Amino acid sequence: MAEKPTDEEILAGLAEIVEEVAGVEADEVTAEKSFVDDLDIDSLSMVEIAVQAEDRFEVKIPDAELANLKTVGDAVTYVSKNA
Amino acid sequence: MTALRIATGVPGTRILGIGSAQPENVVTNDDLSKIMDTNDEWIRERVGIVERRFAGEKDTVVSMAVEAGSKAIAAAGLTPADLDTVIVANCTTIAPIPNAAAQVADLIGIKAAGGFDLNAACAGFCYALGVASDLVRSGSSKRALVIGSEKLSDIVDPTDRSTAIIFADAAGAAVVGPSDEPGIGPVAWGTAGDLVDMIGMTEERNIYQEGQSVFRWATTKIAPIAMQALDLAGLKPSDIDVLIPHQANLRIVEAIAKKLRKEGAREDMVVADDIVTSGNTSSASVPMAMDHMRAAGRIHSGDVALLIGFGAGLSYAGQVVVCP
Numbered sequence: 001m002a003e004k005p006t007d008e009e010i011l012a013g014l015a016e017i018v019e020e021v022a023g024v025e026a027d028e029v030t031a032e033k034s035f036v037d038d039l040d041i042d043s044l045s046m047v048e049i050a051v052q053a054e055d056r057f058e059v060k061i062p063d064a065e066l067a068n069l070k071t072v073g074d075a076v077t078y079v080s081k082n083a
Numbered sequence: 084m085t086a087l088r089i090a091t092g093v094p095g096t097r098i099l100g101i102g103s104a105q106p107e108n109v110v111t112n113d114d115l116s117k118i119m120d121t122n123d124e125w126i127r128e129r130v131g132i133v134e135r136r137f138a139g140e141k142d143t144v145v146s147m148a149v150e151a152g153s154k155a156i157a158a159a160g161l162t163p164a165d166l167d168t169v170i171v172a173n174c175t176t177i178a179p180i181p182n183a184a185a186q187v188a189d190l191i192g193i194k195a196a197g198g199f200d201l202n203a204a205c206a207g208f209c210y211a212l213g214v215a216s217d218l219v220r221s222g223s224s225k226r227a228l229v230i231g232s233e234k235l236s237d238i239v240d241p242t243d244r245s246t247a248i249i250f251a252d253a254a255g256a257a258v259v260g261p262s263d264e265p266g267i268g269p270v271a272w273g274t275a276g277d278l279v280d281m282i283g284m285t286e287e288r289n290i291y292q293e294g295q296s297v298f299r300w301a302t303t304k305i306a307p308i309a310m311q312a313l314d315l316a317g318l319k320p321s322d323i324d325v326l327i328p329h330q331a332n333l334r335i336v337e338a339i340a341k342k343l344r345k346e347g348a349r350e351d352m353v354v355a356d357d358i359v360t361s362g363n364t365s366s367a368s369v370p371m372a373m374d375h376m377r378a379a380g381r382i383h384s385g386d387v388a389l390l391i392g393f394g395a396g397l398s399y400a401g402q403v404v405v406c407p
């Protein structure tokens with residue numbers, strides 16, 4: 001990606017990825033939602049989401065970092081800081 | 084100096100027969116939840132296993148290999164005298180000497196067999212199949228017995244829920260022989276040495292793994308190796324009738340199948356799911372899955388199967404074969 005994506009773009013991109021990996025409707029994927037408790041996404045699906053997010057936003061999301069990304073908003077912030 | 088003579092090779096090789104062996108003792112997820120903090124639902128969702136089998140006192144890497152190997156020889160319509168080579172892929176024998184292959188050759192009755200063990204962990208069978216195919220093709224061996232046999236219950240802490248729910252015991256075997264039409268494609272193999280610590284053994288000789296990192300590697304790096312194996316055989320994803328990845332975790336198997344379908348593999352491609360009732364049996368999983376699918380009528384003689392093994396090392400190997 002040539003220009004740094006806005007938070008809205010990151011959120012929209014993550015929502016598409018979550019829909020493709022976990023079958024959760026993209027509309028459901030909003031910043032305050034918890035991946036595990038609200039979206040029912042488990043740790044292995046999180047790995048798949050991270051892999052796709054890495055490709056899409058040109059960031060590195062190490063496995064050790066995944067546990068810290070509790071909400072969709074956490075992931076947006078992480079990508080925004082590191083992209 | 085006179086030039087040395089070399090063996091006369093054959094145009095191609097194929098699998099002539101397959102067989103497998105499992106211990107009798109079936110262990111369900113509910114059985115495991117009595118000895119550790121786990122449950123049926125979690126195991127089914129996270130790894131796809133419903134039940135697996137653990138070896139009893141009498142079952143060893145050698146005894147299971149002998150049973151699977153004998154069945155493969157019979158399925159090929161051959162007798163032990165028709166073979167001259169035995170390779171036993173395994174990573175779980177406790178004593179490295181005598182090697183399993185020499186014992187298996189002796190117990191099956193393959194006289195003066197060239198015999199050796201091969202350790203490439205869960206990729207072991209596909210490595211050994213590649214080696215055996217090249218031995219036969221070059222004329223070094225007339226027919227070879229290739230076995231993956233593992234007693235993982237010997238190297239798993241039975242109370243460690245990160246491994247005890249996954250690994251199990253079994254053997255699978257194939258007889259490789261000459262063929263005018265090639266029935267075993269070139270092997271695509273390698274190691275990812277930078278990930279060497281992802282799966283290993285503790286000082287107490289128990290297996291450990293970095294589950295999520297292994298999952299990430301397997302779901303991203305194995306499909307491209309499978310594509311490489313296809314390419315080496317001159318085939319396209321749409322040519323695959325049967326996909327038999329190492330039965331590590333059903334979600335890894337499904338992720339590999341999904342990636343290959345994106346590359347053009349057919350929706351009706353049959354995908355091995357033997358892990359559901361057999362667990363992860365390391366080097367035994369690929370040939371056993373093939374044998375179980377054949378017995379269940381899910382694959383047929385002449386089907387094009389893509390095999391791909393991966394595991395500790397991290398090591399991987401895959402090839403295309405024509406089902407016997």
Ligand SMILES: CC(C)(COP(=O)(O)OP(=O)(O)OC[C@H]1O[C@@H](n2cnc3c(N)ncnc32)[C@H](O)[C@@H]1OP(=O)(O)O)[C@@H](O)C(=O)NCCC(=O)NCCS
Nearest residue numbers: 043044120121122125205244294295297298331332393394
């Ligand atoms: C091993 C594996 C199943 C573990 O799954 P995971 O999701 O990574 O497990 P984690 O350790 O991160 O635990 C996730 C959650 O499940 C729980 N959990 C872990 N193991 C559990 C078990 N056996 N039973 C029930 N719950 C379990 C944890 O407590 C944790 O819960 P929490 O988030 O509320 O704390 C998974 O990583 C895997 O299969 N990886 C691939 C390994 C593989 O295929 N190896 C063979 C290669 S040959």
